[in-house]
Amino acid sequence: MDSKDVAPTKVRRYDYAAQFGDDLDELVDDLKSILLSGEYILSEEVGRFESAFADFIGVRHARATNSGTDALIVGFRAVGIQRGDEIITHANTFYATVAAIVLAGGRPVLVDADDRSFLIDIEQAKSAVTGRTRALLPVHLYGKPTPMEPMLAIGRERDLLIVEDAAQAHGASIGGKRAGSFGTFAAFSFHPSKNLSAAGDAGALVTESDDLAHAVEAHRNLGQWVQNDHRLLGINSKMDAIQARVLFTKLKSLERWTSARNEVAQAYRELLHDLPVTFQSNDLGEVHAYHLFQVRTDRRDALAEHLRGLGIDVVVRYPTPIHLQPAFSEFGWRKGEFPVAERLAQELLCLPIRPDMPESEIVFVVNGVREYFGGTPT
Secondary structure (H helix, E strand, O other): OOHHOOOOOOOOOOOHHHHHHOOOOHHHHHHHHHHHHHHOOOOOHHHHHHHHHHHHHOEEEEEEEEHHHHHHHHHHHHHOOOOOOEEEOOOOOOOOHHHHHHHOOOEEEEEEEEEOOOOOOOOHHHHOOOOOEEEEEEEEEEOOOOOOHHHHHHHHHHOEEEEEEEOOOOOEEOEEOOOOOOOEEEEEEOOOOOOOOOOOOOOEEOOOHHHHHHHHHHHHHEEEEEOEEOOOOOOOOOEEEEHHHHHHHOOOOHHHHHHHHHHHHHHHHHHOOOOOOOOOOOOOEOOOOOOOEEEEOHHHHHHHHHHOOOOOOEEOOOOHHHHHHHHHHHHHHOOOOOOOHHHHHHHOOOOOOOOOOOOOHHHHHHHHHHHHHHHOOO
């Protein structure tokens, strides 16, 4: 397609400049100092961010890694996941959730999603527990926190680890308790697409456990606590100081950004409620982080084409569910095995959602959706 045939983007998914505000001088000066110091890896700057992020989540420890995927991997290794240990998660998650299980030596066991929440079907997860199960891995998908009390109850009853994939849930909570603070440990991603984003890739594991935090320090650092004394088979997954400084700056705004995302989401819900679309459920007592705002329709692809033609940066996340990905063919999952996950993969569309979205952009997106369905503009 010739570039002149592509509509200019009028509503963007990301606005990185807005995340830094109007005054970059202090941050730029600090980044210059870091570059000149040579203190790049697991420095005091990284430790400062780890402490601040642990305080934000409400746990004792955060240990920074170079990605959210690695945060899961080092966590699984640190708790002693062995080859063949089963870890239960859901079929409509992102590739990295399941890849981390496999790369850590575990065996992923998939269950279907709940049709209303798009999260793990808790009853199916309970039924999937066997004598080989070591952990449950709920994903706080799209920023909606998984109901954790039922998951914790299964864990207590069957003596299982509860691990939270919180890669999309920065700032989400249930009853005032942050996503990431419920389980044995949780993994966060700070990929540039995330609500709290680095200027590159980065991640962190959070936990209440002193012993687990200590073990993770070696697992992320080539198996060593002291240089050249390698006590276990670790990997090389360390956050650099530049990413830590960027994240520390942005963390101060995360609470405000989460509130703003909820305001955008509420506007979408109110202004689109009379159209033939549905949304991820919104439950009392929870704070949804709204990493993604999903609309559900069986006319998803045509709607996406219409909105892109207007210059609205919509996106489809996970159009091929985990059980149909070639990378996991060894597990023998079949088409039709997880029907809700397959329907969601065909019917969900992400509308732009940013904490800095002005009302004019929200209305533009809403009117684009209403135009497609033949509704009256707002």
